[in-house]
Amino acid sequence: MTRPDLIDMKGASAEIEAEADKRRRQDREIALLELEIEQAWADLAPSEPSSEVVGHDGHLLDQTATLAALDPQVPIGSRRGLRGIKWLIRKLAYWYVRFLTDQFNVFAGVLIRHLRNLETRLGRLEDAAGLPSDQLVPAGWGLLDNPSEPSAEVVAHVAGLAGSGPCLVLSGGEGALVQAISDRGMHTRGVEQDPDRVLVGLRRQVDLRTGNLLAHLVDSEDGEFGTIVLTGSVETLPLKDLIGMINQASLKLKKAGRIVVAVADPAARGRVESELGSGLGISPVTWRHLLERAGFDARLEPCTDSRISEIVVAHRSENPSDDPDSRKP
Amino acid sequence: MSPAVDILIPQMAAGDATSNHTRLIQEILEEKGFDVRIVVERRTRSDGSTMPIEKWKGGARVSILQHSIGSEVAQQVIRNRSPIVLNYHNITPASYFQTWQPELARSVDRGRQQLSQLASLTRRGIADSEFNAQELRDLGIKDVVVAPVLWQLGRGAPQPSPPDGALSEDEGTVLFVGRLAPNKCQHDLIAAFAVLSRFRPQSRLVLVGDASPPQYLHSLKSLARRLDVHGRVVFTGKVSDKNLLQWYQLSDVLACASEHEGFGVPLVEAMANGLPVVAYDAAAVAETVRDAGIVLRDKRPVTMAVALNRVLGDQQLRDCLRDRGIKSAQRFDISVTREQMWIALKDLLEDRN
Numbered sequence: 001m002t003r004p005d006l007i008d009m010k011g012a013s014a015e016i017e018a019e020a021d022k023r024r025r026q027d028r029e030i031a032l033l034e035l036e037i038e039q040a041w042a043d044l045a046p047s048e049p050s051s052e053v054v055g056h057d058g059h060l061l062d063q064t065a066t067l068a069a070l071d072p073q074v075p076i077g078s079r080r081g082l083r084g085i086k087w088l089i090r091k092l093a094y095w096y097v098r099f100l101t102d103q104f105n106v107f108a109g110v111l112i113r114h115l116r117n118l119e120t121r122l123g124r125l126e127d128a129a130g131l132p133s134d135q136l137v138p139a140g141w142g143l144l145d146n147p148s149e150p151s152a153e154v155v156a157h158v159a160g161l162a163g164s165g166p167c168l169v170l171s172g173g174e175g176a177l178v179q180a181i182s183d184r185g186m187h188t189r190g191v192e193q194d195p196d197r198v199l200v201g202l203r204r205q206v207d208l209r210t211g212n213l214l215a216h217l218v219d220s221e222d223g224e225f226g227t228i229v230l231t232g233s234v235e236t237l238p239l240k241d242l243i244g245m246i247n248q249a250s251l252k253l254k255k256a257g258r259i260v261v262a263v264a265d266p267a268a269r270g271r272v273e274s275e276l277g278s279g280l281g282i283s284p285v286t287w288r289h290l291l292e293r294a295g296f297d298a299r300l301e302p303c304t305d306s307r308i309s310e311i312v313v314a315h316r317s318e319n320p321s322d323d324p325d326s327r328k329p
Numbered sequence: 330m331s332p333a334v335d336i337l338i339p340q341m342a343a344g345d346a347t348s349n350h351t352r353l354i355q356e357i358l359e360e361k362g363f364d365v366r367i368v369v370e371r372r373t374r375s376d377g378s379t380m381p382i383e384k385w386k387g388g389a390r391v392s393i394l395q396h397s398i399g400s401e402v403a404q405q406v407i408r409n410r411s412p413i414v415l416n417y418h419n420i421t422p423a424s425y426f427q428t429w430q431p432e433l434a435r436s437v438d439r440g441r442q443q444l445s446q447l448a449s450l451t452r453r454g455i456a457d458s459e460f461n462a463q464e465l466r467d468l469g470i471k472d473v474v475v476a477p478v479l480w481q482l483g484r485g486a487p488q489p490s491p492p493d494g495a496l497s498e499d500e501g502t503v504l505f506v507g508r509l510a511p512n513k514c515q516h517d518l519i520a521a522f523a524v525l526s527r528f529r530p531q532s533r534l535v536l537v538g539d540a541s542p543p544q545y546l547h548s549l550k551s552l553a554r555r556l557d558v559h560g561r562v563v564f565t566g567k568v569s570d571k572n573l574l575q576w577y578q579l580s581d582v583l584a585c586a587s588e589h590e591g592f593g594v595p596l597v598e599a600m601a602n603g604l605p606v607v608a609y610d611a612a613a614v615a616e617t618v619r620d621a622g623i624v625l626r627d628k629r630p631v632t633m634a635v636a637l638n639r640v641l642g643d644q645q646l647r648d649c650l651r652d653r654g655i656k657s658a659q660r661f662d663i664s665v666t667r668e669q670m671w672i673a674l675k676d677l678l679e680d681r682n
Contacts, residue, residue, distance in 0.1 A: 007649045009620045016639055017625060020632035030524065034630050037520045040555045044548045045516070046428040102543050109544035 046113055125218070127244070144236045144277040146194060147264065147307075149173050154231075154262055154305045155180045161301065161313050162186065163258040164226030170213045170245075171232035175201025178208055186227070191216045193233055214241060217248040226254050231262040235281040242282060246294050253316070259296065261287045261312040268307075284310040332364035333678065335389040337413075339370045339400040341379060344567065346478060346594055347395050347418055353479035354393065354416075354674075357667050363678060370401040387411040391677050393455075396420075396447065397591075399439025407446045414677065415451040415470070418478070419461045419591025419612075420444065425512040430542035444468065455673050457592040460613035476669040477661050478592050500529035501641035504580035504604070506573065506595035507587065509540040509564070514628075515549055517586035517609075521633030523556040528638045532561070537576055539567040577602035581647075582640050585609060586628045593617045597661045600654030605647050607636045621657035622650060 024031045150158070155176050165186035172178050172190020174197045181188040190208040192198045201208040209216070213234070228249045234242070249259055265283040266274070282290075284300055291298040291314040298314035336355065341348045355365045366389070367379045382402045387409055394406055397418040406413055420441055426434040445468055454473040456462035465473045503522060507513045515536055522534040540546035546564065553559040568576065577583075583599035585608035590596075596617050599606050606622030608614050615624050623636050640647055659665070 007646065009623060009653075012639075012646070013623050013625055013636075016623065016636045017627055017632055019639075020627070020629070020635040023635065024631055030527070030631055033524060033527070037523055037556060037630050041516050041520065041552055044551050044555070046544075105543055106547050109547065 043117065044113070046109070046116060144273060144280055146197075146233050147235050150177055150231060150262065150308070151305050152176075154303060154308050154311075157301070157303050157305075157311060158229060158231070158260055158262050159184060161258075161260050161311065162227045162229065163315070164254070164256070166225055167227040167229065168217075168220070168225045168252075169229040169231065170217065170234060172201060172206075172208045173197055173232045175204045175206045175208045177229065177231065178206045179204050181227075181229075182206055213237075214245055214248065217245065217252060220252045222251050223254050224252050226257045227260065228253060228257070229260045229262065234261075235263045235266075236277065238280055239282065243290065246290055250294050250296070255316065258313060258315040259291065261291075261314075262303075262308055263287070264307045265309065268309075284312050287312045288314070332366040333390045334358055334363055334365045335368050335385070335387075335392040336365065336395065337368045337382070337385070337392060337402040337406065338395040339398065339402055341367065341369055346480060347397055349481075350416075350418075350479045351395055353481070353663075353667070354670060357479075357671055358674070358678075361671070361678075368402065391674065393674075394447070396440065396444065399436045399441075399443055403440070403443040403447060406450065407443060410450060412452050413447065413450055414453050414455060414674065415447055415465070416455045417444075417461050417465055417591075418457055419464070419589075421510075421512045421589050425510070425589065426542070429511050429545055433542065453673070453677060455670075458613035458616050460616055461591050474673045476673045477666045478594060479663065479666050479670060480594060481663045500531040501533075501582065501637075502580040503532065503534045503582055503584050503637055504537065504576060504599070505535070505584055505586075506537045506576070506598065507585075508538045509536065509546050509549065510542075511545055512587065512589040513538075514586040514588055514609075515545075516552055517628055517630070517633070518584055519549060519552050519556065519558065519562060520630040521584065521586070521628070521637065522562065523558050524630045524634035525637050526558055526561070528634065529641065532641070533563060534558070534561065535563045535565065535576060535580060537565045537568055537573065573598075574602070577604055580604060582607055582637055584633065584637055585614065586633065587611060587614065590614050590617070596622070597658050601658035601661075603651040603655055605640050605650035606654060607633070607640055609633075619657055621653035 024034065150173065158177060159180040162181050162184070165188070167181050167186050167188040169178050169181070169188060169190040171194075172192040174192075175190055178188050178190035178201070188207065190201065190206065191211055191213055192201065192208060193210070193213065195210050198208050198210045217228075230245065230249070234245070237245070246259075253259065261284065263281065263284065266277060266281045267283060269277060288298040288300055291312065296314035296316060298312055301311045301313055303309060303311050336351050338347060338351050341351065351367060355367065358365045368382055368385045369379045370382050382405050385405060391414055392406070392411055393414045393416050394403060395416050395418065396403060397420060420437050423434040423438040423441070426437065448465075448468040448470050451465075451470050452472065454462070454465035454470045455476050456465055456473060457475070457478050459475055462473045462475050503518070503525070505513075505515060505518055507515075509515055518534060518536070522532075525532055536549075550559065550564070553562040565572075565576070577599060582605045583595065585593070585596060585606065587593070587609065588611045590612045592613055593608075596606055596608060596614065600618070600621055606618055608618055608622055608624055609628040610624045610626050618624055623640065625632055625636055640650065
């Protein structure tokens with residue numbers, strides 16, 4: 001037994017820190033609790049004024065926070081007569097003003113905190129939706145024509161690769177792919193940005209909706225789909241949107257779900273398309289790379305179609321904690 | 330005729346550490362036969378003997394400025410270009426208050442600006458700790474001495490008997506004493522306590538101190554509610570010296586997660602009262618505690634909770650911390666610190682005699 005006077009406090013501190021690390025590693029519940037606590041305080045504390053968001057006019061919420069904090073302390077003044085009068089007025093009013101200002105400051109603090117939370121949530125939504133308000137977009141954004149409808153060969157191939165249902169097809173085009181997958185007995189929904197195509201598709205009696213692809217994905221339930229097919233106008237989206245789409249798709253996919261990507265390689269575009277579409281769309285190989293980074297096991301399936309020569313099929317990795325880089329050849 | 334010593338301080342307030350420190354310096358110097366005048370920015374009803382800064386023209390043999398925040402007294406010294414002895418208690422960085430209380434952030438910012446202007450007027454710097462002393466040296470002040478804050482806990486109140494080492498009735502009471510302020514990080518203590526509650530469901534956390542800003546207290550209460558420990562976190566508000574002594578006596582361990590302590594009076598008070606200390610290593614904390622407490626480099630909730638659980642559960646460690654704490658606190662006994670303060674001022678006063 002160690003004599004109390006011989007205890008090394010630095011050693012004891014280091015031992016405690018090591019024990020805490022061990023607990024974090026071994027007890028997942030404790031580690032999660034720590035994260036929850038940090039998040040709880042992050043939600044409650046007013047956010048730091050960020051130098052990035054403060055323009056020359058200052059951030060509106062920061063200005064409001066400053067203006068909303070009343071300070072009932074006022075200088076008394078130095079002249080004897082005036083001091084006496086001010087002292088009396090202050091004494092009479094102080095207790096009441098202090099009470100009111102405390103109430104007001106707490107109220108304003110809570111209000112501003114909620115506004116900041118709202119701002120953060122909107123920011124997250126904007127990030128997830130890839131809204132182009134604060135990012136550089138490729139020059140050809142909106143100029144590149146939407147890809148043509150998939151050939152019968154691609155439709156058959158993709159429908160054969162679809163796993164379990166329900167299935168979401170982004171973008172659904174005129175609904176050929178949605179119909180082919182539905183015909184296999186799987187509940188399938190398509191989303192298409194072009195209303196004219198949706199109109200054509202509706203004649204096929206399939207579930208084809210109009211709307212923004214990523215916004216539709218964001219609004220879906222977590223773990224809702226067994227298969228998500230990315231094709232069509234996905235070919236003309238910038239990289240940031242595609243990364244957002246992969247992140248969202250991985251959230252909305254069931255545990256054993258799969259992602260099927262059927263897109264043409266941008267390197268095979270003609271001159272006009274390449275110039276207009278610079279920075280828009282990525283090749284199947286890059287899709288595979290990004291999906292692997294997101295924790296999927298992805299492979300390329302050859303396809304004999306003239307436009308789409310490879311289809312990417314990805315399902316969840318058995319061991320998601322593995323470093324995806326270590327799986328590369 | 331001008332007195333021998335002027336002590337300049339923004340305000341003399343009851344229960345304020347710098348005000349008590351000032352009174353004790355006054356006592357020391359008056360005992361040594363020097364005439365002392367206290368000059369303030371804001372006078373309160375209880376200090377009729379003080380002089381308002383507007384009337385101060387300097388002229389004393391030694392003017393001591395108590396500096397811990399931006400103030401009109403410091404501004405007057407700068408305006409008059411008066412040579413001073415700068416008694417520095419450190420200034421909390423404004424970043425801690427920016428989002429909570431912007432007007433306080435502006436005030437501490439002003440204090441920092443004044444500090445750099447005061448450097449050229451300083452004949453000698455007196456710092457509470459080596460941590461504070463280094464800050465003064467970094468500003469170019471060459472003559473800097475370390476003399477701790479003068480205070481005497483519970484003057485007139487009966488001194489408690491040292492605890493017998495057994496835990497209080499429940500599974501342990503964790504105490505922190507200090508203003509409820511963002512730099513003191515009571516939120517980290519509540520976070521650590523939420524984890525500690527997993528190990529010791531009947532333990533409790535006592536936070537002694539006034540709230541500044543009030544929004545911070547509101548957030549602390551919300552955090553305790555959200556982490557489901559609100560029933561066992563006690564906010565006492567400001568307490569009398571007598572009650573403070575009782576809290577030290579009733580508690581089992583003092584936990585400190587503060588990120589900015591120029592000295593850390595409660596750490597010494599706890600040690601003096603035989604209370605083990607678990608503290609986060611920031612600013613002057615390690616210097617004040619030395620090897621009489623558990624000083625952690627990491628204050629994440631699990632680390633703090635493991636440390637508190639260890640201290641609460643290990644009688645031998647608690648005994649060791651108690652014995653070392655009592656011994657270590659003797660460095661700051663009023664008889665010792667009074668002498669240190671006198672030595673720090675002696676030659677300046679006798680110089681002009």
